[in-house]
Amino acid sequence: MSVSSKGCAQGEVVEKWIKIPDVNGHCLQQVAKFAVEKFNAEHGDCLIYNSIFEGWYLELGSNNLKYRLHIKAVDFLGRLLIYEVVVFEEKPDKERIRKLISFVIISNPGHCVGPVDPPKVDKWIKIPNLQAVFVIEISKFAVHEFNIKYKDYLVFDSIYEGWYMEMGRDDLKFRLKLKAIDCLKRVNSYEAVVFVKNILGKKILILESFQLSSLVVEKWIQIPSVKEPCVQVVAEFAVDEFNRKYGNILKFNSVYEGWYWELSPNSLKYRLHIKAIDFLERCLNYEFVVFEVKYQSERVRKLVSVVILVSPGHIVGPVDVPKEEKWIQIPNLLISLVVDVAKFALDQINIKLGDSKKFDGVYKAWYMEMGLDNLKFRVHFKSKDCLGRVNSFEAIVLVKHFFSLKIMSLESYKLLCS
Numbered sequence: 001m002s003v004s005s006k007g008c009a010q011g012e013v014v015e016k017w018i019k020i021p022d023v024n025g026h027c028l029q030q031v032a033k034f035a036v037e038k039f040n041a042e043h044g045d046c047l048i049y050n051s052i053f054e055g056w057y058l059e060l061g062s063n064n065l066k067y068r069l070h071i072k073a074v075d076f077l078g079r080l081l082i083y084e085v086v087v088f089e090e091k092p093d094k095e096r097i098r099k100l101i102s103f104v105i106i107s108n109p110g111h112c113v114g115p116v117d118p119p120k121v122d123k124w125i126k127i128p129n130l131q132a133v134f135v136i137e138i139s140k141f142a143v144h145e146f147n148i149k150y151k152d153y154l155v156f157d158s159i160y161e162g163w164y165m166e167m168g169r170d171d172l173k174f175r176l177k178l179k180a181i182d183c184l185k186r187v188n189s190y191e192a193v194v195f196v197k198n199i200l201g202k203k204i205l206i207l208e209s210f211q212l213s214s215l216v217v218e219k220w221i222q223i224p225s226v227k228e229p230c231v232q233v234v235a236e237f238a239v240d241e242f243n244r245k246y247g248n249i250l251k252f253n254s255v256y257e258g259w260y261w262e263l264s265p266n267s268l269k270y271r272l273h274i275k276a277i278d279f280l281e282r283c284l285n286y287e288f289v290v291f292e293v294k295y296q297s298e299r300v301r302k303l304v305s306v307v308i309l310v311s312p313g314h315i316v317g318p319v320d321v322p323k324e325e326k327w328i329q330i331p332n333l334l335i336s337l338v339v340d341v342a343k344f345a346l347d348q349i350n351i352k353l354g355d356s357k358k359f360d361g362v363y364k365a366w367y368m369e370m371g372l373d374n375l376k377f378r379v380h381f382k383s384k385d386c387l388g389r390v391n392s393f394e395a396i397v398l399v400k401h402f403f404s405l406k407i408m409s410l411e412s413y414k415l416l417c418s
Contacts, residue, residue: 017056017068028052031098032071035085038100043201046133047073050080063091070106076132077125077164077172082106105170105200124163124175135162138205139178142192145207150297153230154180157187172196177213183230184223184260189213212265219261220271226255234270234301238288241303246404249335250276253283267293273309279335280328280367285309308373308403327366327378338365341408342381345395348410357383360390375402380416392416 020028029052036049050072058066067087074080086101127135136159143156161177174194181187191213197204223231232255239252253275261269270290277283289304330338342362350357364380377397382390395413399406 017058020055020057023052023055023069028055028067028069031067031087031089032069032085034098035069035071035087035100035103036073039085039103042100043203044133045200046076049073053082065089066101076129076134078128103200124165127162127164127174130159130162135159135174135176138174138194138196139176139192141205142176142178142194142207142210143180143190146192146210149207150294151299153183153228157181160189167195170198170200172199173208183228184221185225220259221261223258223260226258226272231255231258231270231272234290234292235272235274235288237301238272238290238303238306239274239276241301242288242306242403245303246406248403249279249337252276256285266295267291269304279332279337281331306403325368327368330365330367333362333365338362338377338379341377341397341399342379342395344408345379345397345410345413346381346383346393349393349395349413355385357385357391360384370398373401373403375399376411
């Protein structure tokens with residue numbers, strides 16, 4: 001029991017907490033229920049009022065009272081806990097106006113909740129209601145934090161098992177088994193451990209761990225939606241890495257189908273069919289295979305293979321050489337690969353003629369698809385001799401394995417003008 005006093009003009013009036021002899025009265029029950037409802041509304045909690053087992057009141061004037069009640073309430077974990085609530089009540093005329101001053105957990109027999117040290121022995125207690133709002137919130141928080149930390153795209157699906165551990169005072173630790181859907185539409189099981197500080201107030205959540213606890217069967221599995229961000233990232237990496245490795249300038253267009261192979265909990269292999277535009281403005285189809293492994297927050301990828309597939313309107317792919325020759329004008333002569341072909345042709349001409357002409361630019365060019373990964377180029381270019389005279393040549397160059405090794409051979413050349 002506590003005592004308070006305040007001064008007034010006529011002297012000092014002593015005010016003290018007075019024990020309530022009967023806590024089962026209707027008006028006290030209303031005050032206690034108000035405190036629980038107000039606390040739930042302010043903190044997003046779901047305490048269920050049970051009873052009052054003792055209480056005091058403090059007179060603050062003819063119409064004002066302050067109540068200090070020790071009440072029992074059941075929390076979302078099914079624990080019957082003891083709280084101290086302080087409520088101010090004002091009675092202007094016939095109306096009662098109440099205000100919740102404080103709501104503090106005291107203790108709970110059989111639990112470690114309260115102003116005590118954390119338990120020395122870990123004791124996980126089964127959560128009775130997995131559909132409680134705060135349990136779902138903790139599960140979603142765990143998935144969200146994992147996505148941020150590891151740059152993933154998991155979507156929370158459900159929780160199927162869970163436990164909590166009392167950490168002393170107003171802190172709890174949760175161990176949750178949940179299901180989440182990844183960007184490949186796989187439903188996997190994960191175990192998350194979340195520490196919650198000040199559960200009756202600010203509810204500070206900290207993700208301690210998040211681990212995959214089940215794995216799908218190892219085999220090539222069709223990706224249901226190739227437009228998912230994680231698939232797009234892998235596809236763009238594949239094209240960029242191919243360009244870097246082989247000095248190409250493919251432009252990623254889209255993924256139109258794909259598969260994945262689960263190699264381990266942290267590693268995947270992707271097989272993606274991708275459309276990309278080459279320097280000849282052809283929209284071609286490729287198959288890229290990419291290996292991906294996760295190291296904590298980092299994803300390491302490696303381009304395993306690239307194969308060109310059949311492209312509608314072209315004879316590129318695993319087909320025979322076309323029976324009819326068809327030269328197609330090259331739209332952009334400034335592309336480095338066109339210039340490289342012309343320079344190669346001039347180098348070969350210089351070797352054959354024992355000359356030292358210098359390359360001066362391409363002014364016309366065509367290509368012909370030769371089947372498989374082979375192209376033939378017909379280029380018109382200018383060169384300057386040692387006297388500064390400008391000559392024009394036409395050269396035909398065959399390029400084998402155009403998208404990788406680029407093996408060039410000069411088939412013919414002729415002087416156009418000098």
